[in-house]
Amino acid sequence: TQAAAGVAGVIKMVLAMRHGVLPQTLHVDEPTPHVDWAAGDITLLTEAVDWPETGRPRRAGISSFGVSGTNAHTIIEQPPVVVAEVADDAGPSSRMAGALPHVLSARSPEALRAQAAVLSAHLAVAGEPDRRTPEPVDLAYSLATGRAHLDHRAAVPAGSTREVADMLGRLAAGEHLPAVVTGTVDDGRTAFLFTGQGSQRPGMGRELYAAYPAFADALDAVCAHMDVHLDAPLRDALFAQTEKRPLDRTEFAQPGLFAVEVALFRLLESWG
Template identity: 50%
Template structure:
């Protein structure tokens, strides 16, 4: 329990057990005491036919003898692939469920673990409320540490400052 002026730690968290072997982390995922973590496998392509082809190629990989870990596939698909117009997200907690959803994408069939759609042309906007509940100067630290964030914020400020009585920065 805790309070504004003091707090008490009653017990430390119990560490989660390590997999018995490296094979336990391969497809299908070995469930933990809490069950396997839910992960998304994200696919995209220029056409619906190409999306089904992507799913077939991924199926061949994840059903192979040396299949990568479920989480490794999710990470690679989310961070190393181009986001084309036609998209599918297969969500599951273990390799078997993800493979079943992936097979549905490959066959062009609906599945409760699959969401398909097309990219919208909308733009993303971020708003920093400035109320400072997390900590004062939080945006300043991001601005100083990450050049991409600084450039994006400068561009946003430049676009908005012409419409404001006072500049944002």
């Protein structure tokens, strides 16, 4: 949870608001002496307590301080109480509210429009009195999982079957709809996204280094470039199992992560 500490804090406070409980302050044996706790109305909670009722919405401030200097603070507020109306014939649509993506694909733009026209006509007929109208969630699920994924694609966001039929009909007519996403799958270039500082660990890459020459060669090449700028060999810092961990130091953590990530890419590349 190191990289997701801010998200965890938001989740924790939302649950605290929902249950009306101020959670205990964790990992604190005694308050810091560097704060004058008597000067203001603030305290550390040694145990969970009920959230006081003040007649105003509950609010909480959440801070996240990143090791690289990234600081964020957000204030969240208790939402207004909404009494949900339960329909007498709650069906599948009650499981999902809002617009759902209804996806289509075909081998050509013309075939995509033709498919949209066929489905639009089918939904229009399904809406007649003696026919069952499919629920939007069932329709979206079947389109996403029950058909082949071909090169020319469209995604129609809609919250009702009637809306799906209308937008598909307009798509079939060649009309441009800002809400509808269309595109073509091609043989585009591959990109890799690697994580940053905070994910390093002692021994990372050691077993891959021993097992795969492609990984080892790439790691050695990067380490050779880095070692001229460091006061100890980078590979030794990566594979160290000592109590004093070199990877806790930024000058080893960042180039070490870069070296492992380059080696991972070269290993994947060697596999095609």
